[in-house]
Amino acid sequence: MEQVRKLPIGIQTFEKLREGNYLYVDKTAMVYQLASASVPYFLSRPRRFGKSLLLSTFEAYFEGRKDLFQGLAIEKLETEWESYPVFHLDLNARKYETFADLTAMLNQYLERWELKYGTEKQDRSPEERFAYMIEQAYEQTGKQVVVLVDEYDKPLLQALLDESLLSEYRRTLKAFYGVLKSSDRYLRFVFLTGVTKFSQVSVFSDLNQLNDISMKPAYATVCGITKEELVRTFAPEIDALCVKYGESFDEILTRLTLMYDGYHFEETAAGVFNPFSLLNVFDGCKFDHYWFQTGTPTYLVDLLKESDYDLRLLVDGMEVDASAFSEYRAEVGNPLPMIYQSGYLTIKGYDREVYLYTLGFPNDEVRYGFLNFLLPYYTEVSSDATGFHIAKFMRELRNGEVDAFMERLKIFFSGIPYELSDNTERHYQAIFYVVFALLGQFVSTEVRSARGRADAVVKTQDAVYVFEFKLNGSAEEALRQIDDRGYLIPYTLEGRRLVKVGVNFSKETRNIDRYIVEE
Known part of the structure; x- marks a missing residue:
């Protein structure tokens, strides 16, 4: 009987993975390269990307667990296998709804370390206790200390739009992480991970020696699978x-x-x-x-709703300089750094002459998962119903039933509660945009991202549909624009029916006022 190969789904502990004989993509050469220096590192990566397993690998390595690394790349590189005291702090295991939640989590780890290295300062502040533990571990073992912090930003993300609570979290964590600078002489290795980098300036301002390897080519594949x-x-x-x-x-x-x-x-x-x-x-x-089945990025949705960000900018990619997506703060007016750092956008290209990056969705899972997730927040259509609606839209266009498609679009808009709409052109454009982008799961679609293209183009096996929308204009005006700007010309040689759809949207009724279909 063929032996079943074990997939490490949900396994975040290196020891469990290796002792359980799970499949492992060997990243230990990079682990050795990083561990060879006594530099404090920071790495930002999206959730579910293997950050916790990476830190657990460092923990096993610095504990001298040579037995766990047999057959891996590091076995040929490391000859000493020294053991160091390791303080591994994982902030991902709790919801941080109040300041007491953060205090309880820090106490949980501090009390565990104090049982081993001394309780003399257990009545002091968290940062004082942390500093004392590092010093005591060094003095009692004669070895410098390794500090690993997983998801340093979890409390901050959960308080993103609660400025009062966010301020408390920042103050506490700034003092706590600041210990890593004042205790430098006692430290062998420091590695912190998180989803975002937005809090670096305020939280890590005292820890300015951190080497941020998030965008360094040597470590670009330390998490993830090539x-x-x-x-x-x-x-x-x-x-x-x-x-x-x-x-x-x-x-x-x-x-x-x-x-x-x-x-x-x-x-x-x-x-x-x-x-x-x-x-x-x-x-x-x-x-x-x-x-997207593992959790909803509510902090990101809250930020997008507060910012009134134009979602159309996301679908086909945008050119920005590095500061636009890698700066160390979150702002309601600019959610782009959070969108990128959370894994919903990635680097798709780079123009060396003008130093501009192109950002876009990394793949279809993120593209359609993100749009499906956002649609209910703009329309109050449930995520379960969204797939049903989009599938219906797709079937009607495939069957050439443009009138049925448009009537369904009317019903769709009529179901949007008034209080969800800010009654601006951008809001309605965003909804149109998301609907047509989601159609791309089933048929070839394009949605406008630059001047000179129709609002939406949908290609089925038999036809090409070109849509142009006007807000408080006229369907005739929309139709004329399709002709005047030659939106159909790129598709004339494809041998399919060419269908023009001019649509006027009424700001007063918040729905489609009139549409005209021409072939």
Whole structure:
């Protein structure tokens, strides 16, 4: 009987992974390279990208667990295997709804360390106790201390729009993390991870020696799975997908790439796949949107709603300089850094002459998952119902039923509560935009991202539909614009029916006022 290969879904502990004989994509050469220096590091990566497993790997390495690294790259690199005292703080395991929640989490770890190294200062502030523990661990063991902090920003993200609570969290964490600078002489290695970098200025202002490797090419693939690693480690699982879907190895690899690849954390670096999604595809032998099933990015939605950000800028990519997406703060007026750092956008290109990055959705899982997730917040259509609506829209266009499509769009808009709409052109444009972008799951679609293109183009097997929308204008005006600007010209040689749809949207009724269909 063939032995079942064990996929490490949800396994975040290196010891458990290795002792349980789970499949492992070997990142230990980079672990050794990082650990060889006594530099304090910071790494920002999206959720479910393997940050916790990376820190657990460092923990095992600095505890001298040579037995766990047999057969891995680091086994040929490390000769000493020294053991150091390790303080591993994981802030991901709790909801931080009040200041007491953060205090309780810090106390939980401090009390555990104090049982080992002394309780003499247990009545002092968290930062004093932390500093004392580091000093005592050094003096009692004769070895410098290793500090690992996982998801340093979890409390801050949960208080993002509560300025009072956010201020308390910042003050406490700034003092706590500041210990890592004042205790430098006692420290062998420091590594902090998080989803975002927005709090660096305020929270880490005293820790200015941090080496931020989030966008450094040498470590761009330290989390995530490259295509080479995918094929080398998971070929049998890819073969199983080939059998199920009746496709070749290369065809399945292409599907996996479109759905889950495309994260670039530096402009020249190889793309990486989302490891959580890949493992779940292999486990269930089924393509699906797994990353979005693990939790809703409510902090990001709150920020987008507060900012009235133009969602149309996201779909086809945008050019920005580095400061636009990597700055160390979150602002209601500019949610782009948070969108990027949270994994919903990634680097898709770089123009060296003008120093501009192109940001876009990394893959189809993120594109459609993100848009499906956002639609209820703009329309109050439930996420369960969204797929039903979009599928209906798609079927009507495939059948050439433009009138039915437009009537369904009217019903869709009539169901949006008045209080959800700010009655601005951008709000309605965003809703149109998301609906047509979601159609891209089923048919080829384009939505306008630059001057000179129609608002939306939908291609079915038999026809090309070109839509132009006006707000408080006229359907005739929309139709004339399609002709005057030659929106149909790029599609004249495709051999399909060309259908023009001019639509006027009434600001007063908050719905489609009139539309005209012409072939």
